Amino acid sequence: MYGRRKDSSDIRTPDRFSYPPSPSPSSYSTSSGRSTSGRNRVKGAARSVAGVFVACFTPPGEEDTRHHSSSVYGGGSDTFSSTSDVSGASDSTDGRRRGTPRGIYGTRNDSTHLKEPGSTKFTIAEIHHATKNFSPALKVGQGGFGTVYKGQLQDGTLVAVKRAKKSLYDKNLGGEFQSEIQALSKVEHLNLVKCYGYLQHGDERIIVVEYVPNGTLREHLDCIKGSVLSLASRLDIAIDVAHAITYLHTYTDHAIIHRDIKSSNILLTEKLRAKVADFGFARLAADEESGQTHVSTQVKGTAGYLDPEYLRTYQLTEKSDVYSFGILLVELVTGRRPIEAKRELKERVTARWAIKKFTDGHAITVLDPNLEKSDANGLALEKILELALQCVNSHRRNRPIMRRCAEVLWNIRKDYKELLD
Numbered sequence: 001m002y003g004r005r006k007d008s009s010d011i012r013t014p015d016r017f018s019y020p021p022s023p024s025p026s027s028y029s030t031s032s033g034r035s036t037s038g039r040n041r042v043k044g045a046a047r048s049v050a051g052v053f054v055a056c057f058t059p060p061g062e063e064d065t066r067h068h069s070s071s072v073y074g075g076g077s078d079t080f081s082s083t084s085d086v087s088g089a090s091d092s093t094d095g096r097r098r099g100t101p102r103g104i105y106g107t108r109n110d111s112t113h114l115k116e117p118g119s120t121k122f123t124i125a126e127i128h129h130a131t132k133n134f135s136p137a138l139k140v141g142q143g144g145f146g147t148v149y150k151g152q153l154q155d156g157t158l159v160a161v162k163r164a165k166k167s168l169y170d171k172n173l174g175g176e177f178q179s180e181i182q183a184l185s186k187v188e189h190l191n192l193v194k195c196y197g198y199l200q201h202g203d204e205r206i207i208v209v210e211y212v213p214n215g216t217l218r219e220h221l222d223c224i225k226g227s228v229l230s231l232a233s234r235l236d237i238a239i240d241v242a243h244a245i246t247y248l249h250t251y252t253d254h255a256i257i258h259r260d261i262k263s264s265n266i267l268l269t270e271k272l273r274a275k276v277a278d279f280g281f282a283r284l285a286a287d288e289e290s291g292q293t294h295v296s297t298q299v300k301g302t303a304g305y306l307d308p309e310y311l312r313t314y315q316l317t318e319k320s321d322v323y324s325f326g327i328l329l330v331e332l333v334t335g336r337r338p339i340e341a342k343r344e345l346k347e348r349v350t351a352r353w354a355i356k357k358f359t360d361g362h363a364i365t366v367l368d369p370n371l372e373k374s375d376a377n378g379l380a381l382e383k384i385l386e387l388a389l390q391c392v393n394s395h396r397r398n399r400p401i402m403r404r405c406a407e408v409l410w411n412i413r414k415d416y417k418e419l420l421d
């Protein structure tokens, strides 16, 4: 059900991490001469790939407009889909081992949801009860899929009820809906928003997922929610997201490619742990073919986060998520959105602007102004930007796999904490 292209560089991903990872060129020691030698190494590595990165970016307004032409969601200004006639571009199996990887990923969801085990179907009465008949007071958001309500099931479980908009289920949410949701409901990881089930009733299509109470990462970066996120929290969030995506990429028989990694799809708990939302939903809301081995016929994602190689080739791989993750890393350290249309031209594409500053030796100038320009923050910033630079390499084969991203971030956090102590 999910797109995958065989790519030998992708298949190295093992089932689980072992931390701390072994030292590597990307793990910087901060104990000796860290300030200058570490930075020089970061900058040297950055320069070698920066040219590639800068070349791959298309300035806003110059993008291939066909990718904006048919919003699959019909409403979002920057979430879009376009079709192609590519066929057989990806396959869904590559001899992966069977059985859900568990290890540190396989944390059981701490849900108290008491529905019959394995049951993913909800009744309309349950949904009406949970949402008080879709009370406007319980509306928590509106996205490309439809309207989101906070709800409470009879057993007390808090849920987010995602009600598809009519324009979507008319065209796209046909027979596939049920099997896709049943498959998604089996995916469990502490850093993924749990999918509880669905309702297909008349022309209603509803998805019921775990309720995550503390808003989106974007809202936190905008300081709409809570206080300013410290760099340590941002690193924790980046690691949580990297773990979640690694899990998806190494999932049982087939990789699950998220396709829409972005800050508004990262939800935060009260303790500022991240949960990645909407994995697999992009496909639900877009593909019209059903029952066939997945063929990527539509480009889906959000402007600013989209892998340029995917845009060119329509071939979707895990490395497309890695690209989006690189953009997310830049967003985390700068606080800016990937595209900031109101800024002067050279600052509009945030990743291009930030990485240029980094390679010119002025990384500190892109640090989110809400964060202190301390030595520790400056060094962590450079290391995060170096990783981001690798993730957004225009050639997917040069991007690290997600597991590697998690390891590098883990080392950055370790060094950062040592420096603060």
Ligand SMILES: Nc1ncnc2c1ncn2[C@@H]1O[C@H](COP(=O)(O)OP(=O)(O)OP(=O)(O)O)[C@@H](O)[C@H]1O
Pocket (backbone or CB within 6 Å): 076, 079, 140, 141, 142, 143, 144, 145, 146, 147, 148, 160, 162, 193, 209, 210, 211, 212, 213, 215, 216, 260, 264, 265, 267, 277, 278
């Ligand atoms: N599981 C959830 N728990 C709590 N709030 C949620 C949950 N899912 C979504 N929301 C809220 O609803 C809003 C809309 O979510 P939705 O996933 O439909 O759209 P989006 O991710 O913002 O945009 P897009 O559809 O373009 O990806 C979110 O921004 C968030 O505030």
